[in-house]
Amino acid sequence: MKRKVITALLAATMVASLAVGCGNKGGDSKSDSSKSSSSDEITIGFSQVGAESDWRTANTESMKSTFSEENGYELIFDDAQQKQENQLTAIRNFIQQEVDYIVLAPVTETGWDTVLQEAKDADIHVIIVDRMVDVSDDSLYTAWVGSNFKMEGQKACEWLNAYAEAKGMKEVNIAHIQGTIGASAQIGRTEGLEEAAKEYGWNIVAQQTGEFTQAKGQEGMESMLKQHDNINVVYCENDNEAFGAIDAIEAAGKTVGPDGDILVMSFDTTNAGLTDTLSGKIICDTECNPLHGPRVEEIIKKLEDGKDVDKKAYVEEEMFAYDDTVKSVKVDDKDYDVTKITQEILDKRAY
Ligand code: AHR
Numbered sequence: 001m002k003r004k005v006i007t008a009l010l011a012a013t014m015v016a017s018l019a020v021g022c023g024n025k026g027g028d029s030k031s032d033s034s035k036s037s038s039s040d041e042i043t044i045g046f047s048q049v050g051a052e053s054d055w056r057t058a059n060t061e062s063m064k065s066t067f068s069e070e071n072g073y074e075l076i077f078d079d080a081q082q083k084q085e086n087q088l089t090a091i092r093n094f095i096q097q098e099v100d101y102i103v104l105a106p107v108t109e110t111g112w113d114t115v116l117q118e119a120k121d122a123d124i125h126v127i128i129v130d131r132m133v134d135v136s137d138d139s140l141y142t143a144w145v146g147s148n149f150k151m152e153g154q155k156a157c158e159w160l161n162a163y164a165e166a167k168g169m170k171e172v173n174i175a176h177i178q179g180t181i182g183a184s185a186q187i188g189r190t191e192g193l194e195e196a197a198k199e200y201g202w203n204i205v206a207q208q209t210g211e212f213t214q215a216k217g218q219e220g221m222e223s224m225l226k227q228h229d230n231i232n233v234v235y236c237e238n239d240n241e242a243f244g245a246i247d248a249i250e251a252a253g254k255t256v257g258p259d260g261d262i263l264v265m266s267f268d269t270t271n272a273g274l275t276d277t278l279s280g281k282i283i284c285d286t287e288c289n290p291l292h293g294p295r296v297e298e299i300i301k302k303l304e305d306g307k308d309v310d311k312k313a314y315v316e317e318e319m320f321a322y323d324d325t326v327k328s329v330k331v332d333d334k335d336y337d338v339t340k341i342t343q344e345i346l347d348k349r350a351y
Contacts, residue, residue: 042300043074045094046103049130050082052180052212053240054270058351059105059130059290066293082107082180082211091115095122101303102126103296104141108182109134116140127299129292131184138311142303145295145313147288149185152267153192155319155336156286158329160233160265161200163284166325172202172233175224177210177217177245179237185212185288189237189267205231210241217244225252233263239273239285242266246281256281258322269320271349277341280322284338287317290351320345 044067048060060077067073076099080086084107094102095118102124106112112133119126120140128144135141164172176193179186186209197204206224210217217236224231225248234249236242242264246256254261257280266273269287276282295315302309319329324340339345 041069041072041074042101042304043076043097043099044101044103044300045076045078045090045097045099047078047080047087047090047094047105049087049105049107050080052082053238053268054272055238055240055268055288055290056212058270059292062291062293062351063103063129063296064293066297071297080107084108084111088115091119095119095124098122099124101300104128104133105130106133106183107131107180109184109187110182113137113140125303127296129296130290143299143309143311143313145292145299145315146184147317148314149188149288150191151188151314151331152286152288152317153189154196154331155192155329156189156235156265156267156284157192157196157200158331159284159286159319159321159326159338160202160235160263161196162326162329163263164200169232171230172200173228173230174202174204175221175228175231175234175245176204176207177220177234177236177241178207179209179212179241181209183212185267186237193235202233210236210238210244212238212240214240214244214247217241218248219244221245221248222252225249225254231262233265236264236266238288239266239268239270239276239282242273242276242282246276258283269318269349270351271346274320274341274346274349277320277322278343278346282322284319284321284326285341286319289315289317 046063067075078090102119109132113135116126125142128141130146178190205228208220210220234245236245246264249256249262256262256264263283266282266285267288269285273285277285299309319338320341321338326338328335328337
């Protein structure tokens, strides 16, 4: 808005002086005021990771419905198709278009210093959403809002430990389908698992990226099943990978679920993910909340009002399981409830 208002004011001043010079008594004032009301719009350039998952679709929808024209925004949306080079180009385009704010959902953590410095030099606030950036200078972005991905991994692993104990599982042999390598969601969830595996003596028998997609999740699971016949847990780093893994397991003639051959664990708690949790195909699903539109808007509103914003803000997230074998988990001395999923709960969910 700042940039546009200044441009609009300059334009209005020029029009007004021309009008005075020509003896025009304000016949153009309506179009001037309509110009200045559209210049009240806040322009936002949003560089989105892609459309790799159900979670991402819900996230895009949240951003688009929040930053709508009715709400006073002009949203320039760019889908980077999971490629950082596309995000770099999009950000440079936003800078050229003199947007008021840049919102970045970064595909991976590293490689942002130069382009964010360019945004800073252009005096444009950058808000990071969902995954994090790893930059040498924190002043290259104004604020971040997203999930505590390591905590999500820790909660899921505490659940697995308690469940395995309750069910008397003698061995825990895990196939690990990772997200996009270098993305915060992958880094945190992988760290959570690797630390727990050491602590509880689990075997991670195979590890492969599924790039947060159903197709790659299925591909990864197929190859892991060919190489290992002792897998009894699959730790998928999102719901879509879990859908692919389930397809691969069933196609291989094995079963999933509490009484099956393999327990499938997942993250996101999308509607389709929790539907599979209700049937037990996914035994435990740890939430990653995608509804960031209103959270980013709150940051922008504060900045518009000249108020301070939190540099980093984590969102609150829940956990859901097929049954109530494990009612809560403890991480860093804090208890987190595990909710047994029901159709009623599923029907009330926002995504
Ligand atoms: O960064 C959030 C992750 O990215 C979600 O878990 C996943 O579904 C998405 O693609």
